[in-house]
Every structure is written in C-alpha cells, then in structure tokens.
Amino acid sequence: MEGADIPCLPRGVRLHHDKVRDAWVLLAPERAVRLDPIGHAILSRVDGTASFDQITADLAATYNAPQEQIAGDAAGFLNALRERLFLEVA
C-alpha cells in the first residue's frame, strides 16, 4: 500500500454493525471478518476518494500518534484484506 493509493471496498463488500456481538464486521458474499475498533476506524475512512496518505494523516491527528507508525500498521491491515479480496486499490 503506497501513499497515493486509494483503497475502496469492492462491489458487494460493506461495513456492518453486528448488534449481537456489538462489533463491526466486514461482510462479503458468504464471508465475513470481525474488526476491532482500530480496524473500524481505518475502514470507516475508506470511501473510494481518500488516499492512503490522507487516511493515515487523519488517523494520526485523531489518535495523536506518529503517522509513520499508523501507516505501517494500516498498510499491513489493508494488505491483509486486499489479499482476501475484501478490499481493492484504485
């Protein structure tokens, strides 16, 4: 995941709040993953227009943490989703 990359959710993949577990899940056809609050914070900023740099800068401001640290963690997280086709990059 590079700074100028624009991540987006593929058709049929969406964020959903599971009231039973009181947790956010990412739903895809016949598949699902459960997210922790940080994972949800990252994906809630994935709107198909924001670049990876913009997303990590916003997270750095929100969490008052170094953008380099956030970029490293977020890149690993988004790449793991991309490998499993829960995410695309424009």
Next chain:
Amino acid sequence: MAWTKPQIREIEC
C-alpha cells in the same frame, strides 16, 4: 482511545 495494531478475525463455519 490509544492507537493499537488493528486486528482482523475471520468468521468461518
């Protein structure tokens, strides 16, 4: 809330 490494847990079967 402090920043922590994000986690993904796959739900299967």
